[in-house]
Amino acid sequence: MTSLRGRAVIGGILWAAVTITLGFAGLQSFIDQGAERRFDELLLARLTQVVTAVENVAATPEAIQASVGDPAFARPMSGLYWQVENEFGQVYRSASLGQDTMPRPQMLTSEIVIDGFSGPMGEPVRGMSQTLTLADGSIWHVHVATSLRSLRQELAQLREIMLVAFTFVVVIGVVGALLQVSVTLRPIEKLRRDVQRRWISEGGLDHGKYPEEVAPLVYDIDTLLNRNREIVQQSRKQAADLGHAIKTPAAIIRNELETLARQGQPVSDAIAALDRLDAQLKRAFGRMRAQTGTSALPSATEMDRSLGRMVRAFSDMAQQRGLVLTSDYPPGLRLRMDPTDLEEVLGNLLDNAQKWAVSAIRLTATTDAGDVTILIEDDGPGIPPDQIALAMSSGQRLDNAKPGTGLGLSIAADLLQAYGSALMLDKSAELGGLRARFRLPVAPAQG
Amino acid sequence: MRILLVEDEPVLAQQIKATLVTEGYAVDIATDGIEGQALGVSQPYDTVVLDMGLPGRDGMNVLKNWRAGGMRAPVLILSARDGWTDRVDGLDAGADDYLTKPFHMPELCARLRAMIRRKSEQANPVFERDQVSFDSRTNQVMVAGRTVNLTAQEMAVLSYLFHNAGRLVSRTELSQHIYQHDGERESNTIAVFINRLRKKLGDGLIDTVRGRGYVIKATE
Numbered sequence: 001m002t003s004l005r006g007r008a009v010i011g012g013i014l015w016a017a018v019t020i021t022l023g024f025a026g027l028q029s030f031i032d033q034g035a036e037r038r039f040d041e042l043l044l045a046r047l048t049q050v051v052t053a054v055e056n057v058a059a060t061p062e063a064i065q066a067s068v069g070d071p072a073f074a075r076p077m078s079g080l081y082w083q084v085e086n087e088f089g090q091v092y093r094s095a096s097l098g099q100d101t102m103p104r105p106q107m108l109t110s111e112i113v114i115d116g117f118s119g120p121m122g123e124p125v126r127g128m129s130q131t132l133t134l135a136d137g138s139i140w141h142v143h144v145a146t147s148l149r150s151l152r153q154e155l156a157q158l159r160e161i162m163l164v165a166f167t168f169v170v171v172i173g174v175v176g177a178l179l180q181v182s183v184t185l186r187p188i189e190k191l192r193r194d195v196q197r198r199w200i201s202e203g204g205l206d207h208g209k210y211p212e213e214v215a216p217l218v219y220d221i222d223t224l225l226n227r228n229r230e231i232v233q234q235s236r237k238q239a240a241d242l243g244h245a246i247k248t249p250a251a252i253i254r255n256e257l258e259t260l261a262r263q264g265q266p267v268s269d270a271i272a273a274l275d276r277l278d279a280q281l282k283r284a285f286g287r288m289r290a291q292t293g294t295s296a297l298p299s300a301t302e303m304d305r306s307l308g309r310m311v312r313a314f315s316d317m318a319q320q321r322g323l324v325l326t327s328d329y330p331p332g333l334r335l336r337m338d339p340t341d342l343e344e345v346l347g348n349l350l351d352n353a354q355k356w357a358v359s360a361i362r363l364t365a366t367t368d369a370g371d372v373t374i375l376i377e378d379d380g381p382g383i384p385p386d387q388i389a390l391a392m393s394s395g396q397r398l399d400n401a402k403p404g405t406g407l408g409l410s411i412a413a414d415l416l417q418a419y420g421s422a423l424m425l426d427k428s429a430e431l432g433g434l435r436a437r438f439r440l441p442v443a444p445a446q447g
Numbered sequence: 448m449r450i451l452l453v454e455d456e457p458v459l460a461q462q463i464k465a466t467l468v469t470e471g472y473a474v475d476i477a478t479d480g481i482e483g484q485a486l487g488v489s490q491p492y493d494t495v496v497l498d499m500g501l502p503g504r505d506g507m508n509v510l511k512n513w514r515a516g517g518m519r520a521p522v523l524i525l526s527a528r529d530g531w532t533d534r535v536d537g538l539d540a541g542a543d544d545y546l547t548k549p550f551h552m553p554e555l556c557a558r559l560r561a562m563i564r565r566k567s568e569q570a571n572p573v574f575e576r577d578q579v580s581f582d583s584r585t586n587q588v589m590v591a592g593r594t595v596n597l598t599a600q601e602m603a604v605l606s607y608l609f610h611n612a613g614r615l616v617s618r619t620e621l622s623q624h625i626y627q628h629d630g631e632r633e634s635n636t637i638a639v640f641i642n643r644l645r646k647k648l649g650d651g652l653i654d655t656v657r658g659r660g661y662v663i664k665a666t667e
Binding site for chain 2: 240251256258280312324344346
């Protein structure tokens with residue numbers, strides 16, 4: 001769907017184009033009509049000039065030129081012409097016509113007739129003619145004409161100037177429209193930024209800081225986000241309470257059964273059932289954790305803080321197992337993941353690494369195109385490529401030689417999936433054991 | 448060795464205590480955070496098992512208060528909170544180990560033994576002096592390859608002296624670490640246990656410093 005900005009800009013430009021085109025056409029038509037009217041008024045004045053001359057010197061038509069007086073009629077090809085014809089077909093004309101004659105109108109009338117034809121230089125000419133009957137009864141047809149060339153040149157120049165002026169208006173109009181769209185859409189962009197910031201901090205949206213048209217929407221979004229946060233937090237708390245309520249009695253039952261087992265009672269089936277129950281619970285809580293959507297809560301993690309905590313905790317454990325844990329990660333980055341979830345992923349992956357490592361575990365993080373890739377490698381036996389999918393499915397233990405439920409990798413994979421990421425397992429090129437890696441987007445800095 | 452167990456679920460607390468007593472520990476139980484915190488600072492425990500979800504005061508606060516007050520006994524957190532953030536929070540607050548419920552009792556015992564050994568800077572779970580060997584995992588004592596049976600109290604005295612080898616231990620200190628809070632404390636009985644141990648293990652293992660206490664010499 002076209003963006004609001006796109007719609008406003010395209011709509012504004014189309015509307016401006018229509019109004020400016022109509023304005024341009026209207027103005028041009030007005031100017032053309034005005035020029036034509038002035039042209040015809042001038043032509044009429046000249047016709048009157050010649051008619052007066054004819055009336056004055058009808059007895060000696062050769063004197064018409066002198067009587068008209070305007071030297072432009074005498075100058076050859078001046079673009080200003082007259083021609084007079086009496087009822088005997090005798091034609092008198094201005095010197096400006098040279099050898100050329102003007103066409104006689106088809107209808108002779110005392111009304112003023114306007115016509116158009118080609119002048120002596122082939123240029124377009126506009127003419128005005130009238131048939132007079134003088135007091136002595138003689139009939140004269142008077143015809144004056146003016147070249148349209150200069151008028152058309154003037155109009156063309158005017159059009160060019162108008163075009164430049166209207167182009168300037170178009171540019172100003174488009175820039176103005178863009179600015180107006182930007183100012184109008186600013187609250188929407190602020191809302192987007194505020195909602196984005198709300199995902200990585202606990203703060204709410206202040207609808208009082210928005211224009212009255214947007215404020216109700218902001219209020220509704222804030223209410224919705226708060227409700228969502230409450231639901232998620234309540235679900236997590238209920239899951240935690242349920243977990244606590246079940247785990248302690250489960251521990252009591254296990255202790256009783258193990259005491260009976262030590263006394264030689266046949267309780268191995270009950271212990272095996274309890275093992276399955278514990279694993280099922282752990283798997284269910286792991287899934288619930290991923291599905292109750294900690295990813296739906298506003299959250300970001302200071303990466304070096306979380307990684308530092310995990311490295312500190314695991315360094316001691318690794319040391320007790322005779323392992324060396326090294327780490328290398330850039331400081332000052334924030335990741336788009338809840339810190340508890342990130343530490344759950346890291347804890348499960350590091351725990352798996354320290355179970356299988358022979359002497360070394362390495363935790364590294366690198367940045368790349370707005371994402372961070374986190375790697376956890378060990379020098380243990382690794383997982384054959386054809387068993388990797390099995391290793392990530394719930395409760396699948398590839399090797400029962402080490403303690404554990406086999407859920408660590410699948411819990412990490414489920415959590416990462418809830419954030420749109422994925423856990424990748426392959427062989428560590430440098431350490432030779434398992435390499436677990438995942439990518440997370442960097443969150444914008446707080447403030 | 449004397450252990451403080453802070454656990455609000457009475458049945459689970461009694462189960463753990465019963466197992467630990469069998470293992471030769473003296474165990475005091477506190478059922479809420481306030482009592483647990485008070486016992487932890489007033490009694491010389493060798494190690495502590497601490498639940499997190501406690502009435503009165505949360506286990507995390509109890510631990511932080513202990514560490515802020517200079518309490519140095521190793522602490523194992525035993526909690527239903529199994530997230531890695533909780534574990535790391537606990538370790539960062541000064542816990543030495545973290546075990547989640549439900550748990551296997553042998554694992555709890557093994558972790559407690561390991562914590563006590565680390566505090567004593569003893570890497571090997573088997574202590575050996577001259578002809579005498581003491582396996583802290585099984586509480587088996589052998590003299591010249593022959594198994595010797597000890598009573599629970601004798602075992603407790605021997606274990607404490609081995610874990611503090613090279614250091615003079617007074618009768619009062621010994622009685623504080625082998626009797627639980629509600630038990631009868633009779634420091635004169637310590638001399639009786641020492642005499643019995645000498646009869647069973649030979650005279651050379653435990654030295655008496657007259658009027659001051661007893662010592663098992665450190666390994667060279």
